[in-house]
Amino acid sequence: MNMNLLFVALIPLMGAALTAWVSRFGRMGSAWTAGGVTLLALLCLLPSAAAPFDGEVIVQRWPWIPGAGLDLAFRLDGLGLLFALMILGIGLLVILYARYYLSEHDCMGRFYAYLLLFMGSMLGIVLAENLILLLIFWEMTSLSSFLLISYWRGREDARTGARMALTVTGLGGLAMLGGFLLLGEIAGSYDLSVILTMGDVIRAHPLYTPMLVLILLGAFTKSAQFPFHFWLPHAMAAPTPVSAYLHSATLVKAGVFLLARLFPVLSGTPEWSWLVGGAGLTTLLIGAWFALFKHDLKGLLAYSTISHLGLITLLFGIGTPLAAVAGVFHIINHATFKASLFMAAGIIDHECGTRDMRRVNGLWRFMPYTGTLAMVAAASMAGVPLFNGFLSKEMFFAETATFFEEHAWGWLLALAVVIAGMLAVAYSLRFIHDVFFNGEPVDLPRTPHEPPFWMKAPVAVLVAICLLVGTLPAYTVAPLLQAASAGVLQAPLPGYDLAIWHGLGLPVLMSILALTGGLLIYAARRPLFALAARLEGRLDARAIYDWALGRTLDFAGAVTRRLDTGSLQRMLLFFMLSALTLGAIGFIGGGSSLTGPRVLLPVDGVSILIALVLVAVAIGTLILHRQRLTALIVMGALGLLIALIFVKFSAPDLALTQLTVEVVTIVLLLLALYFLPQQSPAESSRARRIRDLGVATLAGGGTAALTWAILSRPFDSISGYFLANSVPGGGGANVVNVILVDFRGFDTLGEITVLALAGLGIYAMLRELRLPGPTHDDAGRPWNWDAHPTIMAALARLLLPLALLVSVFIFLRGHNLPGGGFIAGLVTAVALIMQYLTNGVEWTHRRLSHDLHPLIGWGLLIGTLTGLASLIFGYPFLTSTFTHVHWPVVGEFELASAIAFDLGVYLVVVGATLLILVHLGLMHGASHPKQGIQQESR
């Protein structure tokens, strides 16, 4: 399949990387490469270039995301061809020009790489068949123009201008994405071939207006239409070749290209006429007005560009086929004369070192050739006969004249465009007169002279086109204009005549008025300048932009500072409130009653007693929470009471676990408390405490209500299966243990991993932490350094073997009776902790390896390997097996694979618990090194 259109866009994009790379080997290499790449792209386009002249449309497609209607689809019709030729042709001239423009300090490779990136994106826009693809290239032009405008990155104005251009055109691009999505939804396809045939359907669709507004936002921001025009003058901070390229044939033309592209689909409604025509007319006038008063040469050209873009937009807004043809024609003409004018301005800047027209005067003497070229281009800009600008402006006047005859208020339009025409003549005149005549140069940094020949050559080429088109339109531009207009209209062309003289009529009258008016305005410029100086800053869209951006940033800062205070309490508050809201709305929305239908059990005295004590203890903890040690002891009672509840409801396993966990936790907290003040100060305000009390009460009440709702309903679960299969399937009579090591052994494997991770995590934290420990208590009494009373130490040493024996016993019987690896591990840990506490860390470490990591590692490994063993026999991971063996003396004994797994659990529990406690303890020692040594030596 023929894919040359894809390559036309792709070659410059790929060439950008090549150019950047080549620049390592010398400055000129990248210029030559960029030129070569552009020529290659042009060559790639040529095989298809004939087709549009025969009225053919070439569509080439490569699937990308067919599921979302996005393909790499390209199309070439007259409009696309015209733009592609302008982009490549003027691109070549700009590459040549820039090679002489850029100074030694400027990185050539970077410049040409950005330029090619931009060129490829631009070609993509004009050749895209798929709207989303068009948008992709559209945004890429925003990005690459950001890079180009900020090319002189050290300059503040370049950075600001680039960011402004990116923000404004980015805004438009995103809006356009929205518009294209809607258009695709309406038409059922993103393909232009489909969309362009569906104008009537689209215009009649209820979503037409929002879609139109969104797409126009994209076109207007790109083409610098009022009120988005302000970014364009700031983009003049770019090197002049960039301005010549971006603001003549490419970037800003993308917007009017889009208007032309979608003209058959979107135009023909009052919304279109008002929005497009209104924006165009306003921009035409405002641009022309400001252009006259800019002292900066490039500023004048920038505003004149805005004005001419307004003119083209207005033509499309008028909406007649003839107006569209005029619009296309003016696109061509504006590209040629504006590119040459920018280049001329660049030469002047380059040679004089300034572009201020109050200083750059009388250059005719120094650079007559450049002056001649600039004069021709400026005459074309002003619309002087025999130059190309005159032809399209004449067509423009003719269209407004027709409008004048057909509409009651049409004279207003005609008047406005004549005024704009006068202003255009005036600023063109100023450009020539101020720069080349008007006295002597004022204090120029450099002595001006003619630039090198090859710097003038691109200007000369463009100026020659201006002249040729202006004098012999029928033999030069006519076929291309015809093909391009056919591409825009997608319908038979209206009759038009490219002759220079159409006979006397309103258009000619308007032209004469504009020319003479312009001369008069320029002659009377002094009072006008005074007026403009007084109006300065009154009508500044940039101020609005700055204001909006500033407000947005302020707002963002205010919101973020208000929310993100870095307070844990606040995060927890949000979490509690969210949980409460979710739970409450969830429950209330279900419409069920709080109390279920289950018959309640009779209440006995013991339960009531435990419950009451629990409540009392909870309240006690709350009241005492500022005295940390006391509160901790009271909290310990809470844990013991819960263990009692488990006993009461016949859950000895849980009771044992709870008991040992409670002991270990309290020891751990006691060790940690050492580093904290004994009393917590009251830091919260009263109101805040009341708020927190309310939230806590609600959370507690909510939990209680939820529990009540569950418990008061009949319970039907899968637990029957566990009871039935525990002995035959799991080989254990203790269902809790069988669930832990077999039915849900994988959970346990996960939980011991959690425990191991907790150990490692706390180890990591404590190793990095250096906390100063207190030497006195609150009352100023020094701590008692007799940390290891002899009687207690002796007792603990005696208890150790007993405790270990108990843990072995608990471990072994675990599968059938209350016990198991977890509880046994905790018991062992408690027994060893006692040694640490009573005899000191050093003493214990002399007798016990103090590297506890292997213990954790082995535990995990044993647990995992036990699970893996079943894979050998073709069963899934963690499948258990058991057998009964007869041992002498012991008798019948059950051997279950689950015991090995439980051993893993045991080891991890011992290892992780001790790791945490030992390192907390070690930190104690580290916080009082002196006393620690004294203690040991004693």
Next chain:
Amino acid sequence: MNHLVIAPLLLPLLTGTLLLLLRRVLPLNVRRWLSLAAVTAQVVLAALLLLAVSNGDILVYALGNWPAPYGIVLVADRLSAWMLLITALLAWFALLHAIWGTDPGNRHFHPLFQLQLFGLSGAFLTGDLFNLFVFFEILLLASYGLLLHGGGAVRTRAGLHFVALNLAGSTLFLFAAGTFYGTLGTLNMADLAVRIAATPPDNLSLVRAAGLLLFGVFALKAALVPLHLWLPAAYSATSAPVAALFAIMTKVGVYALLRVGTLIFGGEAGPVAHLYAPWLLPLALATLMLGVLGALSVTDLRRQIAYLVVVSVGLLLTAFSLGTQAGIAAGLYYLAHTTFAAAAFFLLADSIARGRGERLDRLHPGPPLAQAGLVGGLFFITAVLIAGLPPLSGFLGKFLVLRAALAEPVWPWVMGLVLTSSLLVVVALARSGSLLFFRAQGVAAAPPVTAGALLPVAGLLALCLALTLQAGPLVRFTQATADQLLHPQGYIQAVLQPIADRETQHQ
């Protein structure tokens, strides 16, 4: 039974354990390569698993040979395999960056890293709600250990906040799971789906409350507004490879919301069908906007990236909240993109911070980087990706989400807010890039960044490029995945059929 399903769990678990045991035996370099080799194998395993389920098969692995709903099952479907592959690829590059130089800061970096992978893989594969809780715990503790990696007061503080808040979340998870078990009598997710559809009116309130509490837990993990505040602090405080790996952490919450939202509270859940829908969309859009406001207002790059992760969570959940095939498919594509892009950004921010001397990553003009061109270029590409600008995967993801939203009546909201947020992200990143690269003055304050630090960034960007170029087949895959999620009958049958068969045999 296909052991391929459990292999991505056992591999990191065993590797982590071995690395812990061999800590003193093997020199650091050997342990590094062991760790990297294991993650490489993990990538292969994930790819094989994806291949195995790409035809629509759902692989069920009954642990301990106990059939569901009694035992724990692992279930591999397209979604799980997709998440696994993303995780493994991400982990590979994060580890590569760590090996380049930050792993000696924590003795246990490699075991913790592997166990974190174990937790991630488990969360994506498990078919049991309580087992999901267990894996959440593993993830929490492993991340806590990793978060402290490198030490310092800021990290310790961030770690404390992270762990305290998430423990509160775990408690809520237990409440929710307990309520489910108390009313429905099961914890297997497929079984829950079956039983929940037949909830009697009297139990409806409980089931709804439990479901929404679970929503709260997942929202906390996913960093959904107003539970997002932990993320910027934690992500910006930790070391670069950990922050990069954390790019997948919020996605665990997102995954859980998607899984539970389609399987248990999907369209066939009778009285509780689409329980999450009315909550998810407004909160997701709020997340999007608050994330952007945060990104606009912060003063250092890493915190800005962290807020951009919040933004991506917003967009991701916006896509999922649409509940349609197109929406979910768009979200799944975007998920892969945002994970890789955010990770690349965190790794790159580290290189920038190292290259700027005392200025670190503060958004304030400072000395230029030694390799401003290269690092700046990478920054530009990453920013384009993150902001969702054309032509890379970020744009494609956003386009797919918006396209999917058009089919829903809420589209003006989605489109308006998504496009506004995109613009503000562009503004924020243009400002950062301009400050960091354009306004640099003076001489470079630090030696050039080594290639080892930039290679993982380039690798992750290359993954995004692959996502862009291969978008066609990938979108086809995510569409099939979304289809599978919206028709949970296949999942339920695959999980519960074995026990039904066994029972018929017994009769």
